[in-house]
Amino acid sequence: MKTFKIVALAIAIVTIVQTAKSQELKGNITISGAFALYPITVKWAEEFKKIHPNVKIDIQAGGAGKGITDVLSKVTDIGLVSRELNSAEYKKGAYAVAVTKDAVIPVISASSPYKKALYEKGVRKETFNNIFITGKYKTWNALGLKSDAPIHVYTRSDAAGAAETWASYFGKKQEDLLGVAVFGDPGLAQAVKRDPIGIGFNNIVYIYDMKTNKATNGVVPVPIDLNNNGKLDPDENFYGDIDQLIAAIISGKYPSPPARDLYFVTSGKPNNPIVKAFIKYILTNGQQFVNEAGYIKFSKEKLSKELEKVK
Incomplete structure (x- = not known):
């Protein structure tokens, strides 16, 4: 009887293993x-x-x-x-x-001479529109900066969700975006990184380093002046690290689009x-x-x- 039970148990185990393998x-x-x-x-x-x-x-x-x-x-x-x-x-x-x-974020080079001023003033939505859509703003002094340098605008060459989402922030489509077209997020980030007077846009993971949570990939976010008062208020400055930015997206402080x-x-x-x-x-x-x-x-x-x- 004992032998029968052992054999039955063995058969049961083999059956279970074979069933598990067949379902793998x-x-x-x-x-x-x-x-x-x-x-x-x-x-x-x-x-x-x-x-x-x-x-x-x-x-x-x-x-x-x-x-x-x-x-x-x-x-x-x-x-x-x-x-x-x-x-x-x-x-x-x-x-x-x-x-x-995640979200699409406007970016400039970490070596941009305008970084400090932009983090004091912020940039209004309408200003971004005049850079990326209408082309009305062609030099950095149009943003109230003391510089006649041209604004080098970068966009995506491929049919991209980031570009479509950034354009939708202004009620437009990707094909309405102006600028030098670059393939892919990594390519656009590299183009802006190398150009101190350039501006573009990227997904979060191509801006921030995941180990440090800081914007250490050679590009930095351009802060949005959400209330259009001409200065970047403390509750608008949530770009210091990725955790602050994610919290702003979750709370709705960062607009959607370009969050998506x-x-x-x-x-x-x-x-x-x-x-x-x-x-x-x-x-x-x-x-x-x-x-x-x-x-x-x-x-x-x-x-x-x-x-x-x-x-």
Whole structure:
């Protein structure tokens, strides 16, 4: 009788192990798109593969435009999109799940001779509009600075969520932005970094160093004069480190846009079990990595709402 019980137990254990193996995730996920989402998506993939080592995840950054094009043409499983989707994209079958939040920030070079003055005055929204949209302001003295130097404006050459979001701050589209067009967030940051009289815009993670939480990547934020009083008040100066900026975005002090949700987009509601499992992981256990990576964590209510989309 004792021998029978041992044999039965052994059979049960083998059955459980075989069942677990048969349920183990195995396969590939292909992802492309927004530079804004690339760093955190790489982190999520690394952590997900620790749990599911037989899943291979290929991620390529190339801009939100590439992300939406690739996924709708079914070249990839997931498109990374760092802007709101439009009606035409939804009609083509785009299915968006918000996974985190960040913001687009205007930037100048850390070596800019105007940095001190700009942090005393701030820059009004209308001034940014006259730099990036109308082109009315062509020299730095138009901002009340004692300099006839031209303003070198930089924008994105690729179809970019950052550019679309920055333009939407002024009620415009990416194609309305003026400036020298540069590919990608890293490229734009480098262009502004090298140009003391330049101005551009970047996602948070390309401005701040994640180890120090400071803007030590060669570009610094241009503070927005939110109340248009011609000076940067203490409650408007939240750019000292990434924690202050994130708190301002969460509280709504930093405007939205250019703060925005970031999306994983699939072609139709996802039914691939590996893709579904990855998105579910991101909206649950994966959220523990969001803040430390320089992004904004959603509320429990928002996460629950997004999880419903992949059930």
